[in-house]
Amino acid sequence: MAPLVWFKSGGPADWLFEPRDADDLADFLRDLDHAIPVMALGLGSNLIVRDGGFPGVVVRLGKAFATVEAIDATMLRCGGGASGILVSSTARDAGVAGLEFLRSIPGTVGGFVRMNGGAYGSEVKDILVEAEVVLRTGERRMLALTDLDYSYRHSGLPEGAVVIGATFRGRPGEPQAIQAEMDRISASREASQPLRSKTGGSTFKNPDGHKAWQLVDAAGCRGLTVGGAQVSEKHTNFLINTGTGTSADIEALGEEVRRRVKAKSGIDLQWEIQRVGVAK
Template structure:
């Protein structure tokens, strides 16, 4: 049963000042350009709108936050409950002091790193290379090029599923590799990052180096989901996938990238089922070839068609 067909399962929704859309297609909002609809898509006007909505929403209704949709497979049957998408009201970045920025959860890594550069704050350049928003970085301990969110985060502001707004210091998030202990249904609405004093020209040079490295090694202009599998201890996921003979492997219009084998691509009309099944085939082949079980880094949500 699709999310659209299940719409009657959600009870009367609380009033909002933002936008609530029933049976909202999610494929246009995710990088793979595949998948079903959200039963309800909520775009809150501000933090109070979000908190009030969650406080009044039936606790049994599932809630999921959606950022740029870059590291996500939305299954073809869609997503039940409420999908929350934070808009411009949550995309502001402000300098707090000589080394700190306050960032809305909807701000992109490019905006955060560029603002840091202009303020002479170094150490946040790696955020430029992560195709996502602050909310996703905080929830998943996003990282690249030797640094992770845990290295620069001071505190995060979240709205709990109950509607309570809380500020959590980095120590309370229980970070490990691509994981936090942030509760299901909690929505990150902001974060404070701290770097180090640096010259803007040096910061820009590092950002340029990172951009060039990504351009050379990743399929940036493809319909993809970013890094598919976590790097197992002592291994690089792409090397294991390559060694298992999966470079260029296809299932319908879903393909393992020939440029970077830890990326899956939608070559045109792949369904989310095609993409996920290809990922599972890669996992099986890697297990058979090396004995290593790859773990998904891409989040997979919703139900099959």
């Protein structure tokens, strides 16, 4: 799995399945032994796959699901494999504002919907109309915003469900103004985040009333290392694989950061990065 995730670490999955289309995915899941775990994979940006690998099927949505189309003056229909860059750029060209923040999230629509992805003051729950999923049974279903029970970086998406599409609603806007906002977001990310490193994005959720990076910094963790894993010097809520790091190194570093923050501030940081699989 290492080549498929941003950290470039982790062991193998038992199976990797790239469905031809939604019907192919539905047929596959319906016929698959229901005791076998299933995990959907987007760009692999907010994910640690442990070194022993994933004991089940990884479903990777390919080009057939990387589609975005404007359906009226304020709404876009997006495939579950479409990137945030593709969604925000298509919205700009269609004159739909309010989706610019998706450009800053390194993932796909399926991951955004599952995790209530957000940045720069906006979240998926602010723009989602409905999502289409294939359940573990192979049933296709449309879920409205209220069905997903959203909270901060969490949804009530059923276990094993794969998001194959979503409809987002923005507001009318001028393409030039939308582009200017996307440029502002891109410049802010470039200045503050280690974008060219092997990283997994934001590591910990922001506790109520606090910024995770400030808590990590105050606990003296900037630059802290475990094996080949390091807390970013540039943004302390990012962990980095310096080149030789294993998933065990990265996870152990995250747990050491959590321990130090708890000792310093009394706050229990919660992982935002998803950790899956088995230890080696």
